[in-house]
Amino acid sequence: MHPANHTKDQRVCARRDQIIAASRLCFRKHGFHGAGMAEIARLSQLSVGQIYRYFVNKDAIIEEIVRRIVCKKIQIMTGDAHNLKQMASNLAHRVIGMQNVDYSQVDCPELSLEQNEIDHALMLEVTAEATRNPVVEKILRDADAKLFSEAKSMMRPYYPQMPEEQFTARLEVLAVLCEGTAFRRLTHKHADAETLRAIYIQLFNTLFTDYSPPHTAEN
Amino acid sequence: MHPANHTKDQRVCARRDQIIAASRLCFRKHGFHGAGMAEIARLSQLSVGQIYRYFVNKDAIIEEIVRRIVCKKIQIMTGDAHNLKQMASNLAHRVIGMQNVDYSQVDCPELSLEQNEIDHALMLEVTAEATRNPVVEKILRDADAKLFSEAKSMMRPYYPQMPEEQFTARLEVLAVLCEGTAFRRLTHKHADAETLRAIYIQLFNTLFTDYSPPHTAEN
Numbered sequence: 001m002h003p004a005n006h007t008k009d010q011r012v013c014a015r016r017d018q019i020i021a022a023s024r025l026c027f028r029k030h031g032f033h034g035a036g037m038a039e040i041a042r043l044s045q046l047s048v049g050q051i052y053r054y055f056v057n058k059d060a061i062i063e064e065i066v067r068r069i070v071c072k073k074i075q076i077m078t079g080d081a082h083n084l085k086q087m088a089s090n091l092a093h094r095v096i097g098m099q100n101v102d103y104s105q106v107d108c109p110e111l112s113l114e115q116n117e118i119d120h121a122l123m124l125e126v127t128a129e130a131t132r133n134p135v136v137e138k139i140l141r142d143a144d145a146k147l148f149s150e151a152k153s154m155m156r157p158y159y160p161q162m163p164e165e166q167f168t169a170r171l172e173v174l175a176v177l178c179e180g181t182a183f184r185r186l187t188h189k190h191a192d193a194e195t196l197r198a199i200y201i202q203l204f205n206t207l208f209t210d211y212s213p214p215h216t217a218e219n
Numbered sequence: 220m221h222p223a224n225h226t227k228d229q230r231v232c233a234r235r236d237q238i239i240a241a242s243r244l245c246f247r248k249h250g251f252h253g254a255g256m257a258e259i260a261r262l263s264q265l266s267v268g269q270i271y272r273y274f275v276n277k278d279a280i281i282e283e284i285v286r287r288i289v290c291k292k293i294q295i296m297t298g299d300a301h302n303l304k305q306m307a308s309n310l311a312h313r314v315i316g317m318q319n320v321d322y323s324q325v326d327c328p329e330l331s332l333e334q335n336e337i338d339h340a341l342m343l344e345v346t347a348e349a350t351r352n353p354v355v356e357k358i359l360r361d362a363d364a365k366l367f368s369e370a371k372s373m374m375r376p377y378y379p380q381m382p383e384e385q386f387t388a389r390l391e392v393l394a395v396l397c398e399g400t401a402f403r404r405l406t407h408k409h410a411d412a413e414t415l416r417a418i419y420i421q422l423f424n425t426l427f428t429d430y431s432p433p434h435t436a437e438n
Contacts, residue, residue, distance in 0.1 A: 028351060031252035091395075121350040128347045130405050131340040132247060137405055144406040169410030169418055173396075176310075180399025186349050186356055187363040191388030199388055199426070206425045207418070 016054050019044045020068070023061045028121060032062060032129045032136075059135045066126055069119045070143045074150045082158045084208065087174075088200035091181050092193040120182055148175065162211055170207045177203075235273050238263045239287070242280045247340060251281060251348045251355075278354045285345055285362045288338045293369045301377045303427065306393075307419035310400050311412040339401055367394065381430055389426045396422075 022043035026035040037058065041048045055061045089095075130137040152171055159167055177200075241262035245254040256277065260267045274280045308314075349356040371390055378386055396419075 031250040031347065033250035034253035121347065124343065124347040124350060127402065127405065128250065128340065128343040131343060140405055141407055144403075148407075148409055165410065165414055169414040172408075172410045172415065173418055173422070175409075176399035176403060177392075177395055178399070179402045180395035180397070183346065183398045183402045184363075184395060186346065186359055188360055188367075189391075190367055190394075191384065191391045195384055195388040196391065199392055202425055203392070203422055206421055 012054070015046070015050075016064070019046070019051055019054055019061065020064055024065060024118060024122065027062075027065075027125055028118060032058070032125050059133070059139070062126060062129070062136055063139045065122060066139050066143045069123065070147050072119070073147055077151065077154065082155050084204040085201065088197050088204060089193075091177060091200050092197035094181055094185050094189070120185070124183075144175075148172075151175075159208060159211070162208075163213070166211065170211075173207060231273070234265070234269075235283070238265065238270055238273055238280065239283055243284060243337060243341065246281075246284075246344055247337060251277070251344050278352070278358070281345060281348070281355055282358045284341060285358050288342065289362045289366050291338070292366055296370065296373065301374050303423040304420065306397075307416050307423060308412075310396060310419050311416035313400055313404050313408070339404070343402075363394075367391075370394075378427060378430070381427075382432070385430065389430075392426060 019040065023035070023040050026040050026043055029035070030039075035058070037048050037051060040058075040061070041051050044051065055064070126136060126140055130140045148171070151174075152168070155171065156167065162170075238259065242254070242259050245259050245262055248254070249258075254277070256267050256270060259277075259280070260270050263270065274283070345355060345359055349359045367390070370393075371387070374390065375386065381389075
């Protein structure tokens with residue numbers, strides 16, 4: 001690549017990062033619907049015209065934010081998606097993401113605990129917006145499909161005996177548990193973490209470890 | 220009660236209903252944050268001053284909307300909260316609420332399927348708003364506490380042997396499954412309903428029916 005192009009690419013990336021960071025702040029503060037391009041521009045220290053050079057509209061910004069959140073989630077679960085004991089503990093403690101990350105050891109600022117909280121709030125925004133905006137609904141569906149398929153290819157090798165439809169359905173229930181837990185994070189926790197953790201271990205045994213096909217006779 | 224007062228009470232109720240109906244529309248369309256009192260007034264065919272006579276601010280309107288949704292949810296689950304087979308089927312089909320209601324038989328228009336969809340979208344809005352507004356966070360927590368305690372007193376008599384903390388934790392997991400399912404309603408359904416239903420029946424057995432205390436020796 002020509003050095004001039006390299007610099008240009010870097011500049012485009014930096015500008016996009018700048019706009020995404022400003023948009024995240026703006027969406028957090030006013031919601032997607034309440035946030036305007038003018039304020040996003042002001043926070044990015046760019047003109048509205050410049051913003052449109054990098055993103056065709058607000059939906060395109062939402063798409064990029066969701067894409068980055070999904071990438072982070074995939075990065076977090078890599079290599080540890082099959083660790084059901086860890087996941088039971090995470091659900092019991094209402095830890096978002098697929099595993100316990102020692103955030104002090106992560107040098108990428110995007111992976112900080114605080115950014116994680118903001119990601120969670122933004123995903124709530126996206127889901128609320130998806131109920132009224134078909135473009136955002138599609139963004140949400142595509143993001144979930146990507147995350148689901150990543151989780152599936154990571155966990156599938158550990159359960160080679162399980163029929164495909166059974167494995168997929170059990171993974172769907174796992175997704176329901178993860179998202180239900182995230183959704184309930186602001187509500188009062190009715191049970192202590194240790195009791196919950198033991199129950200989740202039981203449930204995961206039922207879902208994955210203890211699985212046996214309903215008909216044992218093959219032919 | 221004096222007839223004049225009775226009429227006055229009725230008028231207050233009618234006005235409040237009118238404002239709530241307009242606010243639901245408005246919040247659905249623009250989100251809580253994007254919706255203004257001016258548009259709520261316009262849709263209610265009242266002046267902004269009149270609105271403030273019935274609700275001190277937008278948060279008070281949100282509170283009343285959530286209160287009504289919780290009342291409806293309690294009404295729907297009354298008498299059938301212990302029907303776990305029905306609930307397994309509802310979760311598998313992503314039916315919102317605690318049981319299958321034959322909506323054609325319900326004469327209250329507030330209980331219609333369409334209103335139920337709107338309720339779901341509004342609860343997403345409330346949860347997103349709760350991440351940035353402590354007043355709304357409290358409304359959400361109080362609503363959940365009320366719903367949880369109602370579900371508990373309905374289901375508790377069916378599991379008299381289960382220790383309190385175990386029962387509460389298992390009910391919390393049930394709430395996670397219900398809300399996770401509602402939250403995932405817009406995503407692609409990765410598994411067919413019949414496979415999911417059978418899995419939920421298994422999970423409910425693990426959670427409730429097959430429960431045995433960890434130490435069988437009492438003393």
